[in-house]
Amino acid sequence: MAFLTSRQSWLDKQSSSAPPCITQASYLDAEQIMLAGKSYTLRVLENQSCNRIVLEHEQIVLLMVTDMSLRQRTALFDAWYRINLASRIEPLLHYWQRIMAQEISTWSIMKMKSRWGSCNTRKRSILFNLELAKLSDCLLEYVVVHELAHLIEPSHNHVFKSVVEHFLPDWKGRKAMLRKHIINY
Ligand SMILES: [Zn+2]
Numbered sequence: 001m002a003f004l005t006s007r008q009s010w011l012d013k014q015s016s017s018a019p020p021c022i023t024q025a026s027y028l029d030a031e032q033i034m035l036a037g038k039s040y041t042l043r044v045l046e047n048q049s050c051n052r053i054v055l056e057h058e059q060i061v062l063l064m065v066t067d068m069s070l071r072q073r074t075a076l077f078d079a080w081y082r083i084n085l086a087s088r089i090e091p092l093l094h095y096w097q098r099i100m101a102q103e104i105s106t107w108s109i110m111k112m113k114s115r116w117g118s119c120n121t122r123k124r125s126i127l128f129n130l131e132l133a134k135l136s137d138c139l140l141e142y143v144v145v146h147e148l149a150h151l152i153e154p155s156h157n158h159v160f161k162s163v164v165e166h167f168l169p170d171w172k173g174r175k176a177m178l179r180k181h182i183i184n185y
Contacts, residue, residue: 024185027073037136081133102151119150142174
């Protein structure tokens with residue numbers, strides 16, 4: 001498969017690195033920050049030339065001109081997560097639309113509390129939850145295939161399940177892992 005070099009180990013990686021509950025972060029120094037299924041220590045630095053976030057040496061660094069409020073930090077992180085998530089969704093959609101012989105018209109990212117994704121089958125558009133940026137490619141891939149499968153079968157019936165099963169034989173493990181991640185804020 002195109003996006004996972006080792007399918008055997010993804011479950012181990014998931015369970016060892018990803019705390020399941022997604023909560024509202026405070027974005028304070030030394031806090032653990034999730035990105036793509038991994039936990040990073042946040043470093044916060046003031047008196048910088050601009051406000052930005054960088055990932056370096058296994059740390060996420062928040063550079064600030066002056067102290068930022070939680071609202072400002074959250075807005076900056078949301079924008080950063082959005083760019084990260086979009087860059088990971090793009091190749092997955094490209095690949096799976098071809099494999100599943102389904103084409104979408106548009107897709108977008110939104111912060112949602114109750115759903116990982118949704119598919120408007122009439123418009124052939126898919127909406128992804130911004131919080132997926134915190135989860136691994138493996139779980140993101142499951143959401144992509146799940147939503148594309150709705151273009152073949154809109155409801156969660158046995159036809160739908162057989163479609164997902166056909167393209168992602170290990171979908172049950174991924175779904176179970178995804179369900180452990182509860183958005184709690
Ligand atoms: Zn669904």
